[in-house]
Amino acid sequence: MTVSILAPEIILSLAGIVVLLLSTISSKIKNLLFFISTTAAGAALYFLPFPTRTAGHLEISHTTKFFSILTIIALIITLLGSIEYTSKINSPPGEYIAILLWATVGILLFLKARDFILLFVALELFSICLYILVGYNTDSPLSIEGALKYFLMGAFASAFLSLGIAFIYGETSFTRFQQISHALARNGNMNAELIYIATVLILSVLFFKLAAAPFHSWSPDTYQGGVTPFIAFLSTAPKAAVLLVLIKFLPVILSLPNVTEYYRRIIELVAILSIVIGNVLAFQQLDIKRMLAYSGIAHVGYMLIPLVTLDLKSYAAPVAVYSLAYIIMNSAAFILVDYIFQNDNKPHLIEELAGIGYKYPLAAFSLTVLLISLTGLPPTLGFIGKYFVFLYALANGLLHLAIIGIVFSLVGAGYYLRVIYFLYMKQDDHQLSQKGNPFSLLVSSICALFVIVLGIYPSLVTDWIVMNIR
């Protein structure tokens, strides 16, 4: 075990410190700061450790590597999309970038952690960074209010997580996943009720971080109020990371004898509730960020469908495909919302999109592609993600979940296509004419292109995913 395993985390932490120090020198070097941080993100991508079979408190596998790549992609999209934003608000850009980099460090550690102490510390590292960044626009009461709600609920949830960890540690006297699952399988003189309570506590906190249905109430408020380009990060990277940890945590609790049916029912219930509540409530939203928040809840429901099988060998691959699609399309959609509206202190009403298709042709076209992909229509990556998930559900006898998923995808088409209708069908009747951040447009058009190319040639990535992700 060498330092090179942690190379991406070290690079990003150091880049954060450098950016923070440089930003105190002059306030006119914003572009340099963004250049440094994007380069550091690229370097972190390059130095991702080669998958080995370390089974200590860190796991370095193809799966963690894939999800680390997704996290860093979300970071790069967010950084490029925030360049203009930081000059519009009253707070310095250096801190924004540094905290964003440190949040990424937390997520990367969280992905690798196979020990409850490291897991908890990494989770809090990124959560606290996320609280700060949601409320970074201190001029806007909406931003602070969203951040405060997220913070209070998040801190409440992490108290429950720590209680669950304490119970598991107390009953098994271990903190590493591997040792815990051995201890649970041996089933010595443990208090089994406490273990059940602990696993349910930990699962509900993970569902809370995913914004899955009974635990979703923070996400619409936080997304609507929060700093828009940063929501591109918040709505994607932590969710994918928590899904991976869920994938790695389920085998641990399934080492308990005779519990499969209970956990299957819990996950099934959460998945169905997320799909139904997310899609139904997204329908009546007037604010596009709030609508995307509810649609994000629904997407988490789709991503949980493969986990319902509890087939530990194969359920990760469809989740990975869907996460790839979700990260690219959702983060780019939020960046475009920021590009089109440009003013974060007002609500982002869907009606105000009227005529944007004629004013910003490229931005509107990219947004259209991304919304079609979020709906799950071919030929886009979103369709490939849903195809993998539903095919996997059918292959494992979850017909009812596949039907619920497909029916509510059709419901979802209603509210996504309504936005496209506003973009193109209404004539221009007002003005929103300042020039936006060219990098936002660049990065989101590239994402839209990606979504289409991978939608037409999915085997470019899905072959690798199906081979390597466990």
Add this chain to the structure above:
Amino acid sequence: MSVVGFSHYFFLGLILFSIGALGALTRRNGITIFLSIELMLNSVNLILVSYASTNGNLAGQILVFFMFAIAAAEAAVGLAFFIAIYKHRRTINIDRLTFLRW
């Protein structure tokens, strides 16, 4: 009355946790809610330490130190939010933070 042992500390921890959870759910003043959450975190520390002494290994005690640091970081961030919201709204009563509703 027997010697104070593991179960006394454990149940004291659970009782404190429940008081904290009830406080966090029922109080309306933001800082009181935050105090209740801190109470929950610290009661978990008590449970961890009592487990560590019966299990006879130090992992629980190490986790307690990390939790101190995390609680302090959360306090710093949380109090900053309360100051910021007070500047805008002149209140930290969470029932009156209703800009984000549908």
